[in-house]
Amino acid sequence: MSEIYTVPSRVTAGSPNAITDLDAYREHWAKAQRDPDGFWLRETRSRIAWRTPPTQGLEGNYHDIAEGPIRWYADGTLNVTESCLDRHLSDRGDKVAILWEGDEPSDIQRITYRELHAKVCQASNALKAMGVGRGDRVIIYMGMVPEAAVAMLACARIGAIHSVVFGGFSAEAVRDRCIDCDAKAIITQDEGLRGSKTIPLKATVDAALESGGPVKQVLVFKRTGGEVGWTEGRDHWWHEVVDSASTSCEAEILGAEDPLFILYTSGSTGKPKGVVHTCGGYITYTSYTHETVFDLREDDVYACVADVGWITGHSYIVYGPLANGATTLMFESIPTYPDAGRYWDMVARHKINIFYTAPTAIRALAAQGDDHVKKHDRSSLRVLGTVGEPINPAAWEWYYNVVGEGECNIVDTWWQTETGGIAITPIAPATPTAPGSATLPMPGIMPQLMTPEGRVIIGPGEGLLCLAHPWPGQARTVWGDHPRFVKTYFEHFPGLYFTGDGCKRDELGYHWITGRVDDVINVSGHRMGTAEFESVLVSQGAVAEAGVVGFPHPIKGQGVYAYIVLEPGQTWSDDVVAALNQACREQIGAHAKVDLYQHVPGLPKTRSGKVMRRILRKVAEGEPEALGDVSTLADPSVVEAIIAGAKSV
């Protein structure tokens, strides 16, 4: 049994709706289990500004999901921006909604709820004037500027469906997403700025649109003033069309189950899927979890340093915090600019109370030593969050003892793009923590561990993590491909949502996520499909076959390990490696980097020709002695060569 940390006194519950201790948590959880509809109807009515409040909870179930998506609150109508903006104007109009810190620490904006409301209305009107309307898809390809949040909310306000694409993705990735969702417009900026380096966002959009496609309009926010190409008629400057637009715009009233956004995410096979989240359930769940998990208080300064290109940014920088009337930080830069103390310098300057980041950043900063932390005052901190990958106990302890000085609780929040919001986590004022454990399910979340053969594991044990009952925040479908949604998540275990993660449960009922059990790898919290890498690598002429797996990486969590079989007559060289790296950068994005290449004579295959990925994984993990049963191997000499030439960082 690992050490349990009781809740430090600084964290004692403070918000009016707080779950104050473990007993109260158990009561909430039991209530949600006994009567999910009653629980979630109460939550939504008390926290969301509905135009027509819903009278129905859940419709549909996992057994019948092939017939159509589940629905929550289906007879309700709303526009989520009224919950995020309009209803705060009376009592929080002058409260800071977005506290923005740019690449340079001195570059700060404080945007009040009243100002944000006006900006969103202006952008809404500009989009409408560009011919964007209800149900249209809009790609947002921006850095971490307030205008990215404004763009998301403006789409939501007019009923357009946004799809934010992380600014690191390549032109090809942008183009694929535009085509997949048939996007009418793109919102971008001239250049991004991170750690004093510029990122050519507009140029990438231009390249993405070179070959035609559905996009007819491009809205460009000027961030750096760098030189950009311009297509008359298609491109519009933000400062020309948004800043001059009217600051009032009636919100389009939508059904609870109308899509709010699409977010592309990688899976085990094929191209990234467009995960669809809908209005009513998503805003309810993100509002509920954001307030409950972090014990949000009215005067808190809340900082999640993720990027809006990922689900964490959607749920816990933009929608959840704004629905709760919080002051939410948007951070444009990187944790090591100008030095490794940047986060803690921000904590001191803005008196941040809640700080939410990823294990990869914690490990990278811990490696830089404690001085960068200690020289900044962190006494405002109360809750420290982590998300994106399993956190190793050493990094947890550093976060707890050095950053939090033992005074803050750590919430290790497990969730996924598909869950919409936090699903398994400590509740800051209530849950004693254990380093490396995501602990207990949120009310409304019913984890079930399964054996690969489909038997339920009761009590302590290790298995495949499934969730047994729908909750309002979960993804409804894959854009344009409901059968793929059903196949990916609901076919392994009929009647259950399969997460793709492995998980241990201990005697306390605490959950310990062990990582993905499918062919998804998690590099620095960025989710990538091994199949995506393989398809890029084999598209290079010199490559006959490629097998890509993850391996444990001291900073990134997982690294990317590529086994390459060359075509006959080709020779392995630095030039080949450079070409492969360039192909990954161009076809996926700058964040898609192979850490280790191994040139191999062949991939280990069964006699029926199936690649034995388990062998590739074990060798990459540095455990060739644990290969298990290799009796079905077609050619054992291939494995010997693989083991002999194994690489490591």
Ligand code: WT7
């Ligand atoms: C995958 C989902 C959730 C927002 C960011 C990632 C892993 C996420 C944890 C955690 C262990 C975690 C899982 C999950 N993961 N949080 N606290 N402990 N693993 O969203 O890109 O959809 O990735 O990230 O493997 O399945 P995502």
